[in-house]
Amino acid sequence: xxxxxxxxxxxxxxxxxxxxxxxxxxxxxxxxxxxxxxxxxxxxxxxxxxxxxxxxxxxxxxxxxxxxxxxxxxxxxxxxxxxxxxxxxxxxxxxxxxxxxxxxxxxxxxxxxxxxxxxxxxxxxxxxxxxxxxxxxxxxxxxxxxxxxxxxxxxxxxxxxxxxxxxxxxxxxxxxxxxxxxxxxxxxxxxxxxxxxxxxxxxxxxxxxxxxxxxxxxxxxxxxxxxxxxxxxxxxxxxxxxxxxxxxxxxxxxxxxxxxxxxxxxxxxxxxxxxxxxxxxxxxxxxxxxxxxxxxxxxxxxxxxxxxxxxxxxxxxxxxxxxxxxxxxxxxxxxxxxxxxxxxxxxxxxxxxxxxxxxxxxxxxxxxxxxxxxxxxxxxxxxxxxxxxxxxxxxxxxxxxxxxxxxxxxxxxxxxxxxxxxxxxxxxxxxxxxxxxxxxxxxxxxxxxxxxxxxxxxxxxxxxxxxxxxxxxxxxxxxxxxxxxxxxxxxxxxxxxxxxxxxxxxxxxxxxxxxxxxxxxxxxxxxxxxxxxxxx
Ligand code: GLN
Numbered sequence: 001x002x003x004x005x006x007x008x009x010x011x012x013x014x015x016x017x018x019x020x021x022x023x024x025x026x027x028x029x030x031x032x033x034x035x036x037x038x039x040x041x042x043x044x045x046x047x048x049x050x051x052x053x054x055x056x057x058x059x060x061x062x063x064x065x066x067x068x069x070x071x072x073x074x075x076x077x078x079x080x081x082x083x084x085x086x087x088x089x090x091x092x093x094x095x096x097x098x099x100x101x102x103x104x105x106x107x108x109x110x111x112x113x114x115x116x117x118x119x120x121x122x123x124x125x126x127x128x129x130x131x132x133x134x135x136x137x138x139x140x141x142x143x144x145x146x147x148x149x150x151x152x153x154x155x156x157x158x159x160x161x162x163x164x165x166x167x168x169x170x171x172x173x174x175x176x177x178x179x180x181x182x183x184x185x186x187x188x189x190x191x192x193x194x195x196x197x198x199x200x201x202x203x204x205x206x207x208x209x210x211x212x213x214x215x216x217x218x219x220x221x222x223x224x225x226x227x228x229x230x231x232x233x234x235x236x237x238x239x240x241x242x243x244x245x246x247x248x249x250x251x252x253x254x255x256x257x258x259x260x261x262x263x264x265x266x267x268x269x270x271x272x273x274x275x276x277x278x279x280x281x282x283x284x285x286x287x288x289x290x291x292x293x294x295x296x297x298x299x300x301x302x303x304x305x306x307x308x309x310x311x312x313x314x315x316x317x318x319x320x321x322x323x324x325x326x327x328x329x330x331x332x333x334x335x336x337x338x339x340x341x342x343x344x345x346x347x348x349x350x351x352x353x354x355x356x357x358x359x360x361x362x363x364x365x366x367x368x369x370x371x372x373x374x375x376x377x378x379x380x381x382x383x384x385x386x387x388x389x390x391x392x393x394x395x396x397x398x399x400x401x402x403x404x405x406x407x408x409x410x411x412x413x414x415x416x417x418x419x420x421x422x423x424x425x426x427x428x429x430x431x432x433x434x435x436x437x438x439x440x441x442x443x444x445x446x447x448x449x450x451x452x453x454x455x456x457x458x459x460x461x462x463x464x465x466x467x468x469x470x471x472x473x474x475x476x477x478x479x480x481x482x483x484x485x486x487x488x489x490x491x492x493x494x495x496x497x498x499x500x501x502x503x504x505x506x507x508x509x510x511x512x513x514x515x516x517x518x519x520x521x522x523x524x525x526x527x528x529x530x531x532x533x534x535x536x
Pocket of ligand 1: 353354355356357381382383384406461462463464465
């Protein structure tokens with residue numbers, strides 16, 4: 001079958017969850033046996049979100065091929081259990097960079113380079129890249145931002161042109177908001193009408209409307225919206241608030257979103273999607289009564305999206321362990337010797353978060369010392385792992401001023417140091433050690449036991465590493481380097497075998513954790529936390 005293109009646009013306000021709707025539709029189509037991929041087009045001028053502060057845009061997600069990507073790609077992978085790549089996330093910056101490079105090469109043969117057709121052609125070329133591989137039946141393209149933004153205009157114009165070029169192989173889903181006015185006790189459809197009008201003004205007639213709402217939208221209101229917006233009443237779908245984002249695919253299927261998409265694309269509708277494994281996860285999620293309490297020590301705790309993938313990986317791990325997750329964010333800047341006991345004592349397990357720079361680092365050392373001495377299950381990720389090494393050096397090996405050269409270039413004990421390959425790099429964007437690399441685990445180690453194998457591949461995003469010159473001293477004192485890269489011998493995993501569960505990974509296992517296959521090291525950590533809770 002020819003590839004079908006589904007565009008997802010948003011109106012009224014941002015943060016409506018286009019990513020979740022796109023991912024839910026993808027999971028349903030995949031469960032019907034189709035080959036599906038999702039891509040996100042972001043209207044900002046940064047080449048990628050790698051240089052963005054989490055305050056700007058939440059977590060930076062990393063694909064296997066080493067692309068620093070929008071966090072929506074994390075939802076796509078978690079929902080579809082399919083890996084994304086560099087081609088799945090394009091920004092205005094990248095589009096312009098490509099066009100300007102072509103112009104400098106002389107590819108435009110003396111023509112004036114303009115938004116239409118050159119920028120829109122480049123956007124269209126990128127939209128079709130994944131479809132042209134022949135690997136996919138459906139390409140879902142989420143357009144970031146809201147219709148009407150100046151920044152997203154070239155993308156919207158490209159969608160208009162593609163609809164024309166692709167005919168029935170292309171549909172448009174528009175996501176809007178139906179606010180509930182509490183004083184009037186009424187849902188209001190006007191913002192949706194305006195938003196659809198705005199889309200129509202730029203030449204796009206949506207095929208399906210998905211309405212975000214806090215209250216049930218009754219059939220007559222849906223009919224009214226359908227009438228005003230030129231769509232059929234069955235193509236007006238509500239996306240009502242649900243306790244877990246993982247219920248959204250089911251809610252969409254109940255309203256036949258997947259069937260509707262197939263029909264509109266001219267694909268015969270046969271049978272039902274195979275959602276059994278997904279339902280099994282939801283059943284476990286809804287059946288769980290016991291709670292496991294995990295403390296996440298980091299400096300971005302006031303931001304719900306800053307550690308998105310870690311939250312989700314912990315949630316998935318708690319669910320497969322038949323527990324509810326009670327995740328407590330602990331501000332590393334507020335953690336001191338005086339309050340660490342009362343703060344961490346109620347935790348069944350503690351995660352030390354990844355990060356960059358000095359801010360909040362001392363609280364991570366305080367937490368680690370307390371967890372190590374009190375035998376609390378502890379998981380350090382990336383900077384968290386590096387902090388484990390530094391804390392151990394200072395308090396066990398007696399290297400008082402041990403540090404990472406990221407925090408102190410003059411430390412006498414540079415137990416964490418800049419990677420050799422990083423020393424000649426001056427640009428910040430896209431230059432870290434990025435993407436999936438192999439890691440060999442020591443047989444018999446707790447990490448190997450967790451994975452059930454000794455060869456794994458996980459994703460990275462860092463410039464600094466464990467300094468191998470100190471390896472022997474650490475191992476003799478009890479901190480084992482149980483995972484390393486088979487070619488470069490970079491230390492990937494450290495653990496304390498005498499401890500209940502004390503593991504640090506230089507890589508980010510959270511990026512590969514999905515609903516249908518939660519990451520084993522998270523599952524093992526949460527299991528240890530539950531066992532610790534029972535022993536308390
Ligand atoms: N700042 C550390 C490094 O660059 C850790 C990075 C991270 O936690 N992602 O090595």
